[in-house]
Amino acid sequence: MPLPRAMRRLRNLLVAAIIERDLSGHASLDEVLSVISAFADFAVQTHVAALMEEMAASYGVPIGRESGKPQELIVLGMGKLGGGELNVSSDIDLIFLYPEDGDTRCEQPEQRELSNHEFFIRLGRKLIAALSEITEDGFTFRVDMALRPNGASGPLAASFGMLEEYLIVQGREWERYAWVKARAITGKPEDIAAMDAIVRPFVYRRYLDFGAIQALRDMHAQIRAEVKRQEARHPERNQNVKLGRGGIREIEFLAQVFQLIRGGRDAELRDRSTRATLSILPGKNLMEPEAVEELLEAYAFLRNLEHRLQYRDDAQTHTLPANEEDRLVIAQMMGMEDTQALLAALDAQRRIVAGQFDAMFSEREAPPEEKESAESAALETLADADNHEAVEERLRSLGYDDPAGSAQRLLLTWQSSRMQSLPPDSRNRMVTLIRHALPLIAAITPARSVTLGRLLDFLEAIARRAAYPALLVEYPQTMERLLRMISASDWAAKYLTRHPILLDELLDDRTLRAAPDWEAFAAECRRQLDAADGDTEQQMNVLRDLHHAQLFRLLAQDLEGGLTVERLADHLSALADVLVEVTVKAAWRTVATRHREAPAFAVIAYGKLGGKELGYASDLDVIFLYDDEDADAAVNYAKLAQRFITWMTSMTPSGILFDIDIALRPNGASGLLVSSVAAFEKYQTGSAWVWEHQALTRARFCAGDAAIGQRFEAIRERVLRLPRERDALKHEVLAMRRKLHGAHPNRSDRFDLKHDDGGMIDIEFMVQFLVLSHAAQHAELTADIGNIALLKLCARLGLIDAALADDVADAYRRYRKMQHLIRLQGEDRARVAPDLVAREASRVRQLWMAIFGEPVVVAA
Structure with a gap:
């Protein structure tokens, strides 16, 4: 039996079976849509394979001019076929593409050479005829080619080059909407990937594209105007369940507006299925779950009704029949007693859809x-x-x-x-x-x-x-x-x-004011990184965009007065921890010579990140440790550290992630980028300067291998608890403080909250000195609990005066708050009128004198 006849008979059997299962209640909407879509794929693929063989026998195999490789026809399913949601009696919207121009290679005398363009046009015509010509067995599918480049006036088949030029030069907004659904039914995977690379930038913008709302609004207005003209000519046809008010098309537009706005930045929103797209919107806080549930119910009702309209005459219709007897049949097919029940249910569903559509697409302008x-x-x-x-x-x-x-x-x-x-x-x-x-x-x-x-x-x-x-x-x-x-x-x-x-x-105020969920944020980072796997720049942009968005939410809560400076710093530090962790893992996957699945590698945080006092624009002070005996370990972890820094600091279209400072690594600028845990321990216990031990008072494991983190914490505690000669320690700490003071001269008449005598650095140095000089006797001083808590702990241990400790802790808190507010106004230096902090600075100096016995600035 010839293939076209066999395919038509198969189609007739399949449609009859679907109708019987659907009307008897044995088939779900999903089954009806997926089965007929799968059959359309099968029909196209089978005919293309047969026709390709037939054409090649007559004309040879088409060969790409540049690649020299055999070329295949790529048939794109558009519309409902592309989305896997085809109606039983739908036309199928197709586009024919081929990768390269060139000519056929003839290997037999009877073969006649054709250009690839002519070859695939002829193949396309044969495919359309095989599917849609009406014979005694009917047809397999009606075929609509109107969505191809340049529509009816364009060539039946286009090369990738023609497609790319068309989309760049002539592609219109409504075509972006159409190409969202494009799905390759035939073709080699590498050719399909190359085509996707051409189409994706046209459909999905790199930025959030809110202009899509007006474009879809205009398109919908044109569709509604045409429907109204038809209804005016044929008043009996005023119930179009697809294009009418509150119809299927409005649900499709609601789903696709989110795809066009956000699909360029969120690959999950590129699903071709209307139902699948709607279903993921609540999880992204883009629509309320209840609203999506109502839309999905309305979609199921309208599509089921559409099917029953089409079952009557195997025709592509979307309009309720004018004849009352026919309407009653449709109502009964929908499981309803009479026409009025059907119309009432239809109106209820359409009101729901129309309400949701208006909420999204109504004009936002002046009266x-x-x-x-x-x-x-x-x-x-x-x-x-x-x-x-x-x-x-x-x-x-x-x-x-x-x-x-x-x-x-x-x-x-x-x-x-x-x-x-x-x-x-x-x-x-x-x-x-x-x-x-x-x-x-x-x-x-x-x-x-x-x-x-x-x-x-x-x-x-x-x-x-x-x-x-x-x-x-x-x-x-x-x-x-x-x-x-x-x-x-x-x-x-x-x-x-x-x-x-x-x-x-x-x-959305709810999203803006929601408390951070760092586990969920980390999971989202991993999900988006996985979606961009293989595209390092895109992965870098993903991390930057996620960082900017989360930091911005914290900024909004901060400006609303919802966060203390301490709580904000905790959140910003947690945000950095997550980004450091996911960056290490992503960067490791790019090390081609890596010798193990998970790196035995850790990032140790110092400074503001180590003390969980991070600000909005703070650098990250870090060092890198590893614990791995493999012969390639040192080289691979050095590569990892370099790539980590690159991922963090490179300027991409989305900016940078963080500036990284690695000056605190063993031996500073002359030291290795990455140290083994053993080498780090040896350095800290035998070679490190006092100022490096000071830095260790607020250092912590940040990301990477937790076992290395535990070893670091043990080394840190052991080093901080080393016995020290108090006068020698005092001399070293004073010398370093004076060096810092000299490096930040203040020639203004204002008080520098950070660097001036009586300021924040004085408080930090006092805490560091107290930890280094007393941790041998008091192990609890090694806890990384922050300067304020450590001051109060020192007072409880009797190391400093309790009243002074409370006042200096309050001063530190106030300094940080004032510094934060000044930085929010864009000032680089946090300086205030001296009288605003006179008492605080005086109490800090009193504690300094009580501890060190001499001021920071020694009179000449």
Whole structure:
């Protein structure tokens, strides 16, 4: 039996079996969709293989001009076929591609050479005929080729080069929506991977693409307009379950808007199935679980109804029949008693879908009666330099503290080359944002002119990346949250300006204010790294983006007053610990000569990370240890350490992760990058300077092999508890403190919270001296519990005066808080008026004199 006839008869048997199982309640929606989709794949694959053999016999095998390799037809399933959710009576949307141009290689005299392009066009035509020609056995599938490049006017088959040029030069927004579903049914894996590399950048942007909302909104409006025209011509057909209000297409749009916005940064959102995509949205806090459950139920209801409409005449229809008798049949097929029950159920499901759709896609703009006059006035005012007085008067009426300066800044920004080079739509959008922001700033903060300046810096930075202004227009509440943050902190404003992708974090207050879950964060890091396996730059970007997002959430909670400085430092240190851990593991996988699955390697944290006092922009002071007798260990762990540093410090499109300082490794700059545990122990007990033991007082195991971490902690405790001659220790500590003091001269009339006599470094040196001089007798002093807790412990042990210890601990806490607030305003040096901290500095000096007997600065 010829293959086309056999395939048609198989199709008829399969469809009859599906209908019987479905209507008898034995088949789920998933079974119906997956079975017919699998059969479509089988039909295409079987016919392509047979036709390829037939064509090759006549024309030879197509050979790539550049690779010299045989070429195969890649058939892409689009739409519901691509998503594995095909209807029983659906057309199948196909695209035909082939990798390279070239010519066929003829090995027989009777064969006639063809170009690859002509070969695959002929093959495509034969495939369409084999599937869709109507014979006495019917057809296998109707075929729609309208989605190919250039549509009906384009060639039936396109090479990868043609496809790439088309997508770059002519690809339209609606085609991004279509190509989300593209799935290769035939072709070699390496060719499919090459095609994916061409298509992915077109479909999925590297940044969050909130412009997709307007694009899908426009597409939906066009579809609805066409449906309304058809309904006007045929009023009896006013129940289109696919394209009508609250129909299947709106559910598909709801799923795909998240894919187009975020799929470039989250590979999990690239699933071609509407149901699969909806199902993962709650886990990403993108939709409420209840809303997704309702949409999935509505999708199942509408698709089941669509199938029953198509079962009647094996036709691709989505509209309820006008005839009451036929409607009753459909109702009964849906398990309902009468037409009214069906219509009531249909209306209920469509209301749910329409409500969810409107929540996502409704226009976020000024009321129509206000929009034109307000926006026109704003445009006229901003665009004309002669209107400086009008802008100034507007700002004065809003209570701006420097209306003249702010008006000048606003006009200069608007007349900048960056703003003037924007397309008209983008300029109008920016005007809308500024107009919306001016009264909001006045309502939020008294520092209005400063905040406006920070906002204009931010808007200039994002002006050419249309997705970010689109986000602010689509979600007006985000502008208010943005303004609150940048008004509170210049550092936050600059951070957002460098990383505008963080605007996404402002969409949902719940996400922004949620307490960190470090186990879940680590799991997400690992998941996203695994998804980008093999692409080191993408993995680096993943880590940076995750770091920025989590740090930004902490920043938001900090600015809202939800975190103490100590608690914030704990969180920032925990965040760094996770990123160090996952980076070590990811970097190890890139060491081609690695000799074991998991490295016997540890990262030891010193300084602020070691003491869990990390700030927003702190470096990481670390050293690297290993414990491995393998002959290749030293070389491989040196490679690992180098790659770890590279992963941390390299500038990528997403910035850097952390600056790394490795100066505290044994022998400093002249020492090896990585030390064995034994070598580290020998160095610390026999060669280390006193200042290195001081640094050891706030060092800890950070990441890597836990057994090495335990050995390090044991060495650390043993070294800290070594007996020391008190006067010699005092001499060394004083000398180092004076050296530091000299290296940071303060020629201002303000008090330097960190470096001045009576400041934070004095407190840290006193704690370090007390630990080194008394840990031999008091093992509890070796605990890495922070300077404040150690001061109070020393007081309980009778080593220092309790009242002084409490006051100095309070001083340290206050210094840290003041330093933190100053840094949030973008100041590099934390200096204050001396009278603000006179008492604190005095008490610190008193404790210093009680411990050392002489001041930091010795009078000449």
